Amino acid sequence: MKPVLTIAGSDSSGGAGIQADIKTMITNGVYAMSAITALTAQNTTGVTSVMEVTPEFLEDQIDNIFTDIYPEAIKIGMVSSTTLIETIANKLKEYEAKNIVVDPVMVATSGSKLISDDAIESLKKELFPIASILTPNIPEAEVICGKKIETETDMVEAAKIISETYNCAVLCKGGHQLNDANDLLYHNGNYKWFYGKRIDNPNTHGTGCTLSSAITSNLAKGYDLNTSVAKAKDYISDALAAMLDLGKGSGPINHGFSIIGKYAE
Template identity: 75%
Template sequence: MKTALTIAGSDSSGGAGIQADIKTMTANGVYAMSAITALTAQNTTGVQGIFEVTPEFLGMQIDSVFTDIRPDAVKIGMVSSVGLIEMIADKLKHYEAQNVVVDPVMVATSGSRLISEDAISVLKARLLPMATLLTPNIPETEVLAGREVKTAKDMIEAAAFISENYHCAVLCKGGHQLNDANDLLYRDGSYRWFNGKRINNPNTHGTGCTLSSAIASGLAKGMTLDDAVENAKEYISGALAAMLDLGAGSGPMNHAFDIHSRFAEEEK
């Protein structure tokens, strides 16, 4: 069985973060492991508190995984401080990690910054050049490219800038009223659009975490990057189309929509 490691924050309500990552990896047929960067108290209405781990303890978690069950892919999510970013970069370099997918969580859906300027600088210098793929949304693409993204042409130009500067592939995710459900994969000087179907579901908590984890799962199983992205988009469409409706705010998706097991059946 192929394996994948998520390095990210915990979401106590289970819709995003490592909980979403583990559910996604399991549903996509790989063995999931985690190194937790922060504990959060959050639910569908917002984040009530954040408690970061120390860089030393994060390093111990990563060591524990790599020295025993080596991951075939690594997904990196919420990392908001310089020390944690540097620790992750040091460890991934030391273990020569493969198939690294970075979801650069910088800007909340509300538009508020989740990461300091110092941390963004270290992320750009240390972590992004180690990535196989970056998966920024539109506001994160604007931060990484240092320019506004208002049109499809802007998406292509910004993705080209990011890819050429950090020497990695970029999946610029549509949304925020621009090219909704359509994502742009840019690498090696060329690009491809992945068109998704717009699903009218307001419960989208954890979509970014889920997409990046599904891509990492595909890479862990030996898929090409194009196939991993296509497969991940199909999976997330199914999870959204299941129309799970939990919580008072923007609720989670049904990560287990395609799991059909006698153990998963509801009692009659």
């Protein structure tokens, strides 16, 4: 079983963040480990408070993981402060980490920015250049490349700019009224569209975390980028199609839809 690390915040309601990552990784057949960047008090209707860990504590978590169970792949989710971003980058370079998937959580679905301009610049400077793949949605890709994305051609151009600037693969995620969950993978000067299944399910809390964690799991298992993305897209479609319905807001998907056995009875 391949060990995988997620570096992200905790979601007390279990639909996104560390909890979504771990559920996704277990269901995709890898051993999940975590370094927590922040505790959040949230549910399906929103976030009420956030308590960030100290850089020293984050560093200690990462040291303990890498010196004992070296991860085959790393997923990085929401990190909202410059000092924590620098801590992560320094440690991953120190341990020569591989298969780094960065989900650059910067803009909420509503369009409001989730992290400061300083933290965005730190992400660009410290984490993007060491990433194997970035997985921005359209609003995040706009922030990274500085251009408006209104067509599929714009998606290709934005992904090209980001990929060439940071020397990594880019999965520009569709949706956001532009197209139906059709994602664009740009890598080494070539691009490929991944067409999603349209699933009428309003409960989409944590889908970004889930997709990036599934990609990370597949990379750890030795799949190439194209296969890792394709398998992750299939997983998230099936998790949405399981139609879990919890909470009063945008509820979680069923990460463990395919875990079947005597202990689940």
